Amino acid sequence: MGTFQPRVEPLNSSAMVPASFEVVEKHQDTADVWTLELVATSGEPFEFEPGQFTMLAAGGAGEVPISISGDPDKPERLVHTVKAVGLATAAICAAEPGQALSVRGPFGRRWPVDQLDGADVMIVAGGIGLPPLRPAILRLLARREQYGRLLLLYSGRSPDELLFTDELEEWSQRGVEVMVTVDAASAEWDGHVGVVTRLVRHARLEPAALVAMTCGPELMMRFLVAALSAQGIRADRVYVSMERNMQCGIGRCGHCQLGPTLVCRDGPVYRWPEVSPWVAIREL
Amino acid sequence: MRTIDELITDSPTFAGLEPAQLEFIAGCGRNEHVEAGTMLMRVADPADRFWLIRRGIIVLELYLPGREPLVIETLEPGDVVGWSWLFPPYRWALDGRAHGSCHLITFDGVCLRQKCEADHDLGFALMTRFANDLVGRLQATRLQLADVYGNVPAPG
Numbered sequence: 346m347g348t349f350q351p352r353v354e355p356l357n358s359s360a361m362v363p364a365s366f367e368v369v370e371k372h373q374d375t376a377d378v379w380t381l382e383l384v385a386t387s388g389e390p391f392e393f394e395p396g397q398f399t400m401l402a403a404g405g406a407g408e409v410p411i412s413i414s415g416d417p418d419k420p421e422r423l424v425h426t427v428k429a430v431g432l433a434t435a436a437i438c439a440a441e442p443g444q445a446l447s448v449r450g451p452f453g454r455r456w457p458v459d460q461l462d463g464a465d466v467m468i469v470a471g472g473i474g475l476p477p478l479r480p481a482i483l484r485l486l487a488r489r490e491q492y493g494r495l496l497l498l499y500s501g502r503s504p505d506e507l508l509f510t511d512e513l514e515e516w517s518q519r520g521v522e523v524m525v526t527v528d529a530a531s532a533e534w535d536g537h538v539g540v541v542t543r544l545v546r547h548a549r550l551e552p553a554a555l556v557a558m559t560c561g562p563e564l565m566m567r568f569l570v571a572a573l574s575a576q577g578i579r580a581d582r583v584y585v586s587m588e589r590n591m592q593c594g595i596g597r598c599g600h601c602q603l604g605p606t607l608v609c610r611d612g613p614v615y616r617w618p619e620v621s622p623w624v625a626i627r628e629l
Numbered sequence: 630m631r632t633i634d635e636l637i638t639d640s641p642t643f644a645g646l647e648p649a650q651l652e653f654i655a656g657c658g659r660n661e662h663v664e665a666g667t668m669l670m671r672v673a674d675p676a677d678r679f680w681l682i683r684r685g686i687i688v689l690e691l692y693l694p695g696r697e698p699l700v701i702e703t704l705e706p707g708d709v710v711g712w713s714w715l716f717p718p719y720r721w722a723l724d725g726r727a728h729g730s731c732h733l734i735t736f737d738g739v740c741l742r743q744k745c746e747a748d749h750d751l752g753f754a755l756m757t758r759f760a761n762d763l764v765g766r767l768q769a770t771r772l773q774l775a776d777v778y779g780n781v782p783a784p785g
Contacts, residue, residue: 377780430780472778502778528773531697532690535728539702540772546641546765547705562777568768 360595363402363447366423368440374426374508378473379438380414383423383446390420391451395458395480396586396614399450400594401425406436410591410609412477412560413451417484423448426476426508452594454614456481456558457584465494465554469569471541471561472501475508477586477613478560486519493554496522500541500565503527504534524548541565542572552577558614560586563624570617583617587624633658633734640681640707642758650751657740661733669710669725676713676721678738682706685731690724702769703728709762714738 366383373379385391393413402408409431415424429438440446458466458481466485470478485495497516501507504527517523524544526537537544541561555578559566566585573583589601589608596610604623606612612620634655637643643651658681663669669680672692680687687710690698701723704710713721715738745752 500778502776506778526703528776528778530700532688532700533697534700537686537703537705538688538700540769542772543702543765543769547707564772564775565777568772571768 360449360452363400363408363449365445366448368442368444368446369422371440371442375506377430377438378426378428378506378508380424380426380476381437381440381446382415383425383448384421385423385448386445391423391448392420393417393423393451393480394455395484396456396477397451397453398477398591398594398613399423399425399448399452400591401427401437402433402447403436403440403444407433408447408449408592409433409437410452410588410594411437412586412613414476414479417480418487426473426479428473449594452609454612456586456614457556458484461556462491463554464492464556465496465551466492467494467496467498467548467550467555467557469498469541469557469559469561470500471559471565472506473508474559474561474565474586475499478558479509479512481558482516482521486516486521489520494522495520496548497524498541498544498548499523499525500544500561501525501527502529504530504536522548540568542568545569545572545576550576550578552579552582556582556584558584558586563588567624570621580617580621584614585617585620586613587615587620588613633660636683636734637681639683640709642681642707642709642762646754646758650754653744653748653751654736654741654755657738657744658734658736661735663727663731663733665727665729667727667731669727670713670721671724672722673720676711676719676738679709679711679714679736681734681736682708682710683732683734685733686728687731688726688728690726692724698724702766709759711738712759712763715742715759 365386368381369384370382395417398410398412400408401411411425414426427434427437429435468478513523526539530538559569570583587608589603591601591609592598594609596607601608634651684706687704689701691701692698
């Protein structure tokens with residue numbers, strides 16, 4: 346554990362050549378987040394595993410890595426939930442049904458949902474970190490009987506910026522212990538206020554049985570690992586999804602290098618000890 | 630029915646203390662039930678007590694003139710509410726409101742300060758635990774302050 350072994354896999358054509366996908370459905374989640382459902386122009390299903398991402402582009406606005414937020418057991422539609430934060434993501438979010446987007450992928454290492462039989466699984470999502478975890482949640486729920494406790498700790502900036510609020514309720518009814526908190530709220534907000542790490546203390550975790558999977562701002566994940574450690578949970582039981590400047594998606598260009606790893610190829614999902622030596626180094 | 634020295638061991642703050650210390654601390658505490666909306670503390674009022682939440686949620690608020698009160702944090706069962714009783718000038722720095730009805734253990738802060746003065750072993754054990762809680766809250770506040778979910782422009 347902790348010694349990184351890079352993967353070398355042959356490339357396939359979907360990795361190099363963008364495929365055309367049509368936007369067939371779109372809805373707005375928050376003020377600056379949209380979910381788009383895409384269907385391949387070829388009509389072929391898009392098989393992927395929870396945690397993987399694609400390189401997505403609208404017109405000439407540039408390609409960006411976007412995690413897949415759809416159900417891995419429903420490959421007929423490729424679902425992306427995108428926050429408009431720059432030129433490329435704004436162009437994607439502006440795409441309307443009928444418009445074509447280009448897609449390469451899927452890329453990257455998946456969440457280990459198929460290796461967690463009998464474990465208590467805790468998902469910790471911060472902000473736009475929930476969409477990359479949604480496929481994992483759906484896969485866990487599809488095989489609910491294989492796991493112990495399922496917990497979702499979700500944190501957002503404010504109540505207005507929370508995603509998938511209807512689904513949170515549905516997941517709760519299907520056996521997920523859902524705890525939601527926001528960083529700031531008015532007195533009208535009925536839920537928790539405070540950072541997500543504060544919820545850990547109240548989750549009454551069993552360290553030997555727990556595996557955590559987290560996606561969110563890197564600072565949040567670092568604080569989370571510290572909070573889990575304080576509860577006795579070993580770092581190698583924590584999986585994180587890292588984000589770097591991914592461009593080629595296939596481990597060739599080197600833009601997303603993090604220590605000895607390339608996030609697009611070797612991640613984005615890592616066990617924490619695989620990346621912890623590198624994340625706090627400013628020069629990286 | 631569980632006694633106060635038994636109840637307070639449910640809190641991470643008090644877990645692991647010696648039975649005699651728990652009994653000593655419990656001597657300054659009493660069970661209390663408060664209704665929704667009860668203000669436990671108001672900014673600048675004398676801070677002579679603190680609370681351990683057994684059931685319910687306490688909301689810490691900051692009053693901003695001309696604006697709706699800002700909720701800083703919500704505290705849950707097992708959390709300690711209130712630190713200002715520990716340090717001069719013993720005045721509250723935030724408002725604290727019960728969100729829904731709450732079951733609390735209310736501690737007489739003056740009583741406990743005096744016991745800590747008289748028994749430094751107890752005082753050290755308690756202050757270590759309170760300091761650990763405060764560091765946890767400080768770290769959480771730092772993360773909150775970082776506004777990690779806000780849109781941050783790329784450097785350069």
